[in-house]
Amino acid sequence: MLVIPKGVEDILVLIDILSNLQIDFHIIGAGTNILVKDKGIKGVVIKIANTLSCIERLNNNILRCGAGTPLPSVCRKASSVGLTGLEFAGGIPGTAGGAVAMNAAAFGGFMAELVDTAEAITYDGEQMKITRENLEPGTKTTRVLAEPLILTKVDFALQQDDPENVQKRMEEYFRERACRQPMNLPSAGCAFKNPTGEGAGRFIDAAGLKGVNIGGAKVSRLHANFIVNDGSATARDVILLMRHIQEVVYSKFEIMLEPEVRILGG
C-alpha cells in the first residue's frame, strides 16, 4: 500500500498505527534512486514527494525546504534569489529530503555539506533535530539511511551571489550532464557507488561492458554506470545485469562494486 501523508502530523499518526499493528513501512522520496523488485513491496510505502513541499528564504542565507520539495525547484529558487551552493544539484531528480538522506553528489558538490539543520522523525515517532555536524555523511549515505530516520524539513546554508552568475553556473552543469548522461531512457541514475577516487563507470567501461544487456536492461553506451531500461526491463533483468557487472569487474580488477541504487521488495 502506498500512503502520501499531508504533513508531519499524518506521519506521526501513521507510524504509530503501523507499529501497533506490527506492519513494516518504507520511506521513499520521489523514488528516483529506487529499484522495486518484481513482486512489489510488502507493508506500507510512505512517499514523501509532492507533499511536505515548501521553500522559504530566511534572513541569514538559509533556504528552508520541506523534505518533499523537488530538488530542482529548490535549486531554481536558490538561483532566483541569488543564493549560491546548490548549482551542482540542479539536474539531480528527486526530493530535497532524498538528496540529503543519500548525500547526493555531482561535480564535486555534496548535499550533506550544505545542510545547516534538518528536522526528522525516528521510526519510534520521536521528533528530533539534526545538524550538519551529526549527519554522518558517507558515500551516498548519511545517518538518515543508517538508523533509519524520516526527514521532514531541511535548512540549507548558502552564500549570497549575483542571481545571473548562479543561473549561468547551473546551466553549465545542465549542459555537461546532458552530454555525459543518457537522459532519453529511464534509469535510476548511477547503478554503483564510485570506489574511492575512481568512477565506477570507468571500471565498467574498461571491462568492456558498455552496451551489454540482459532482457530490457542495458549498460548505457554514453555512461557505463547507468543501466537504462528500453521499456521492457523487469527488475530481475536489472538485478541480474548488476550482478554480471559486479562479477566481470571483480574478475578483471579485484574491485567489488557496491550498489548505489536502493533495492526494495521481495
Ligand SMILES: Cc1cc2nc3c(=O)[nH]c(=O)nc-3n(C[C@H](O)[C@H](O)[C@H](O)COP(=O)(O)OP(=O)(O)OC[C@H]3O[C@@H](n4cnc5c(N)ncnc54)[C@H](O)[C@@H]3O)c2cc1C
Ligand atoms: C537521470 C538521473 C540522474 C541522477 N543523477 C544523480 C547525481 O548526479 N547524483 C546523485 O547523487 N544522484 C543522482 N541520481 C539518483 C537520485 O536522483 C538521487 O539519489 C536523489 O537524491 C534521490 O532522491 P529521491 O527523493 O528520489 O529519493 P528516493 O530514490 O525515493 O530514495 C532514496 C533513499 O533515500 C531515502 N529517503 C528518501 N526521502 C527520504 C526522507 N524524506 N527521509 C528519510 N529517507 C528518505 C529512501 O528511503 C531511500 O533509501 C540520479 C537519478 C537519475 C534517474
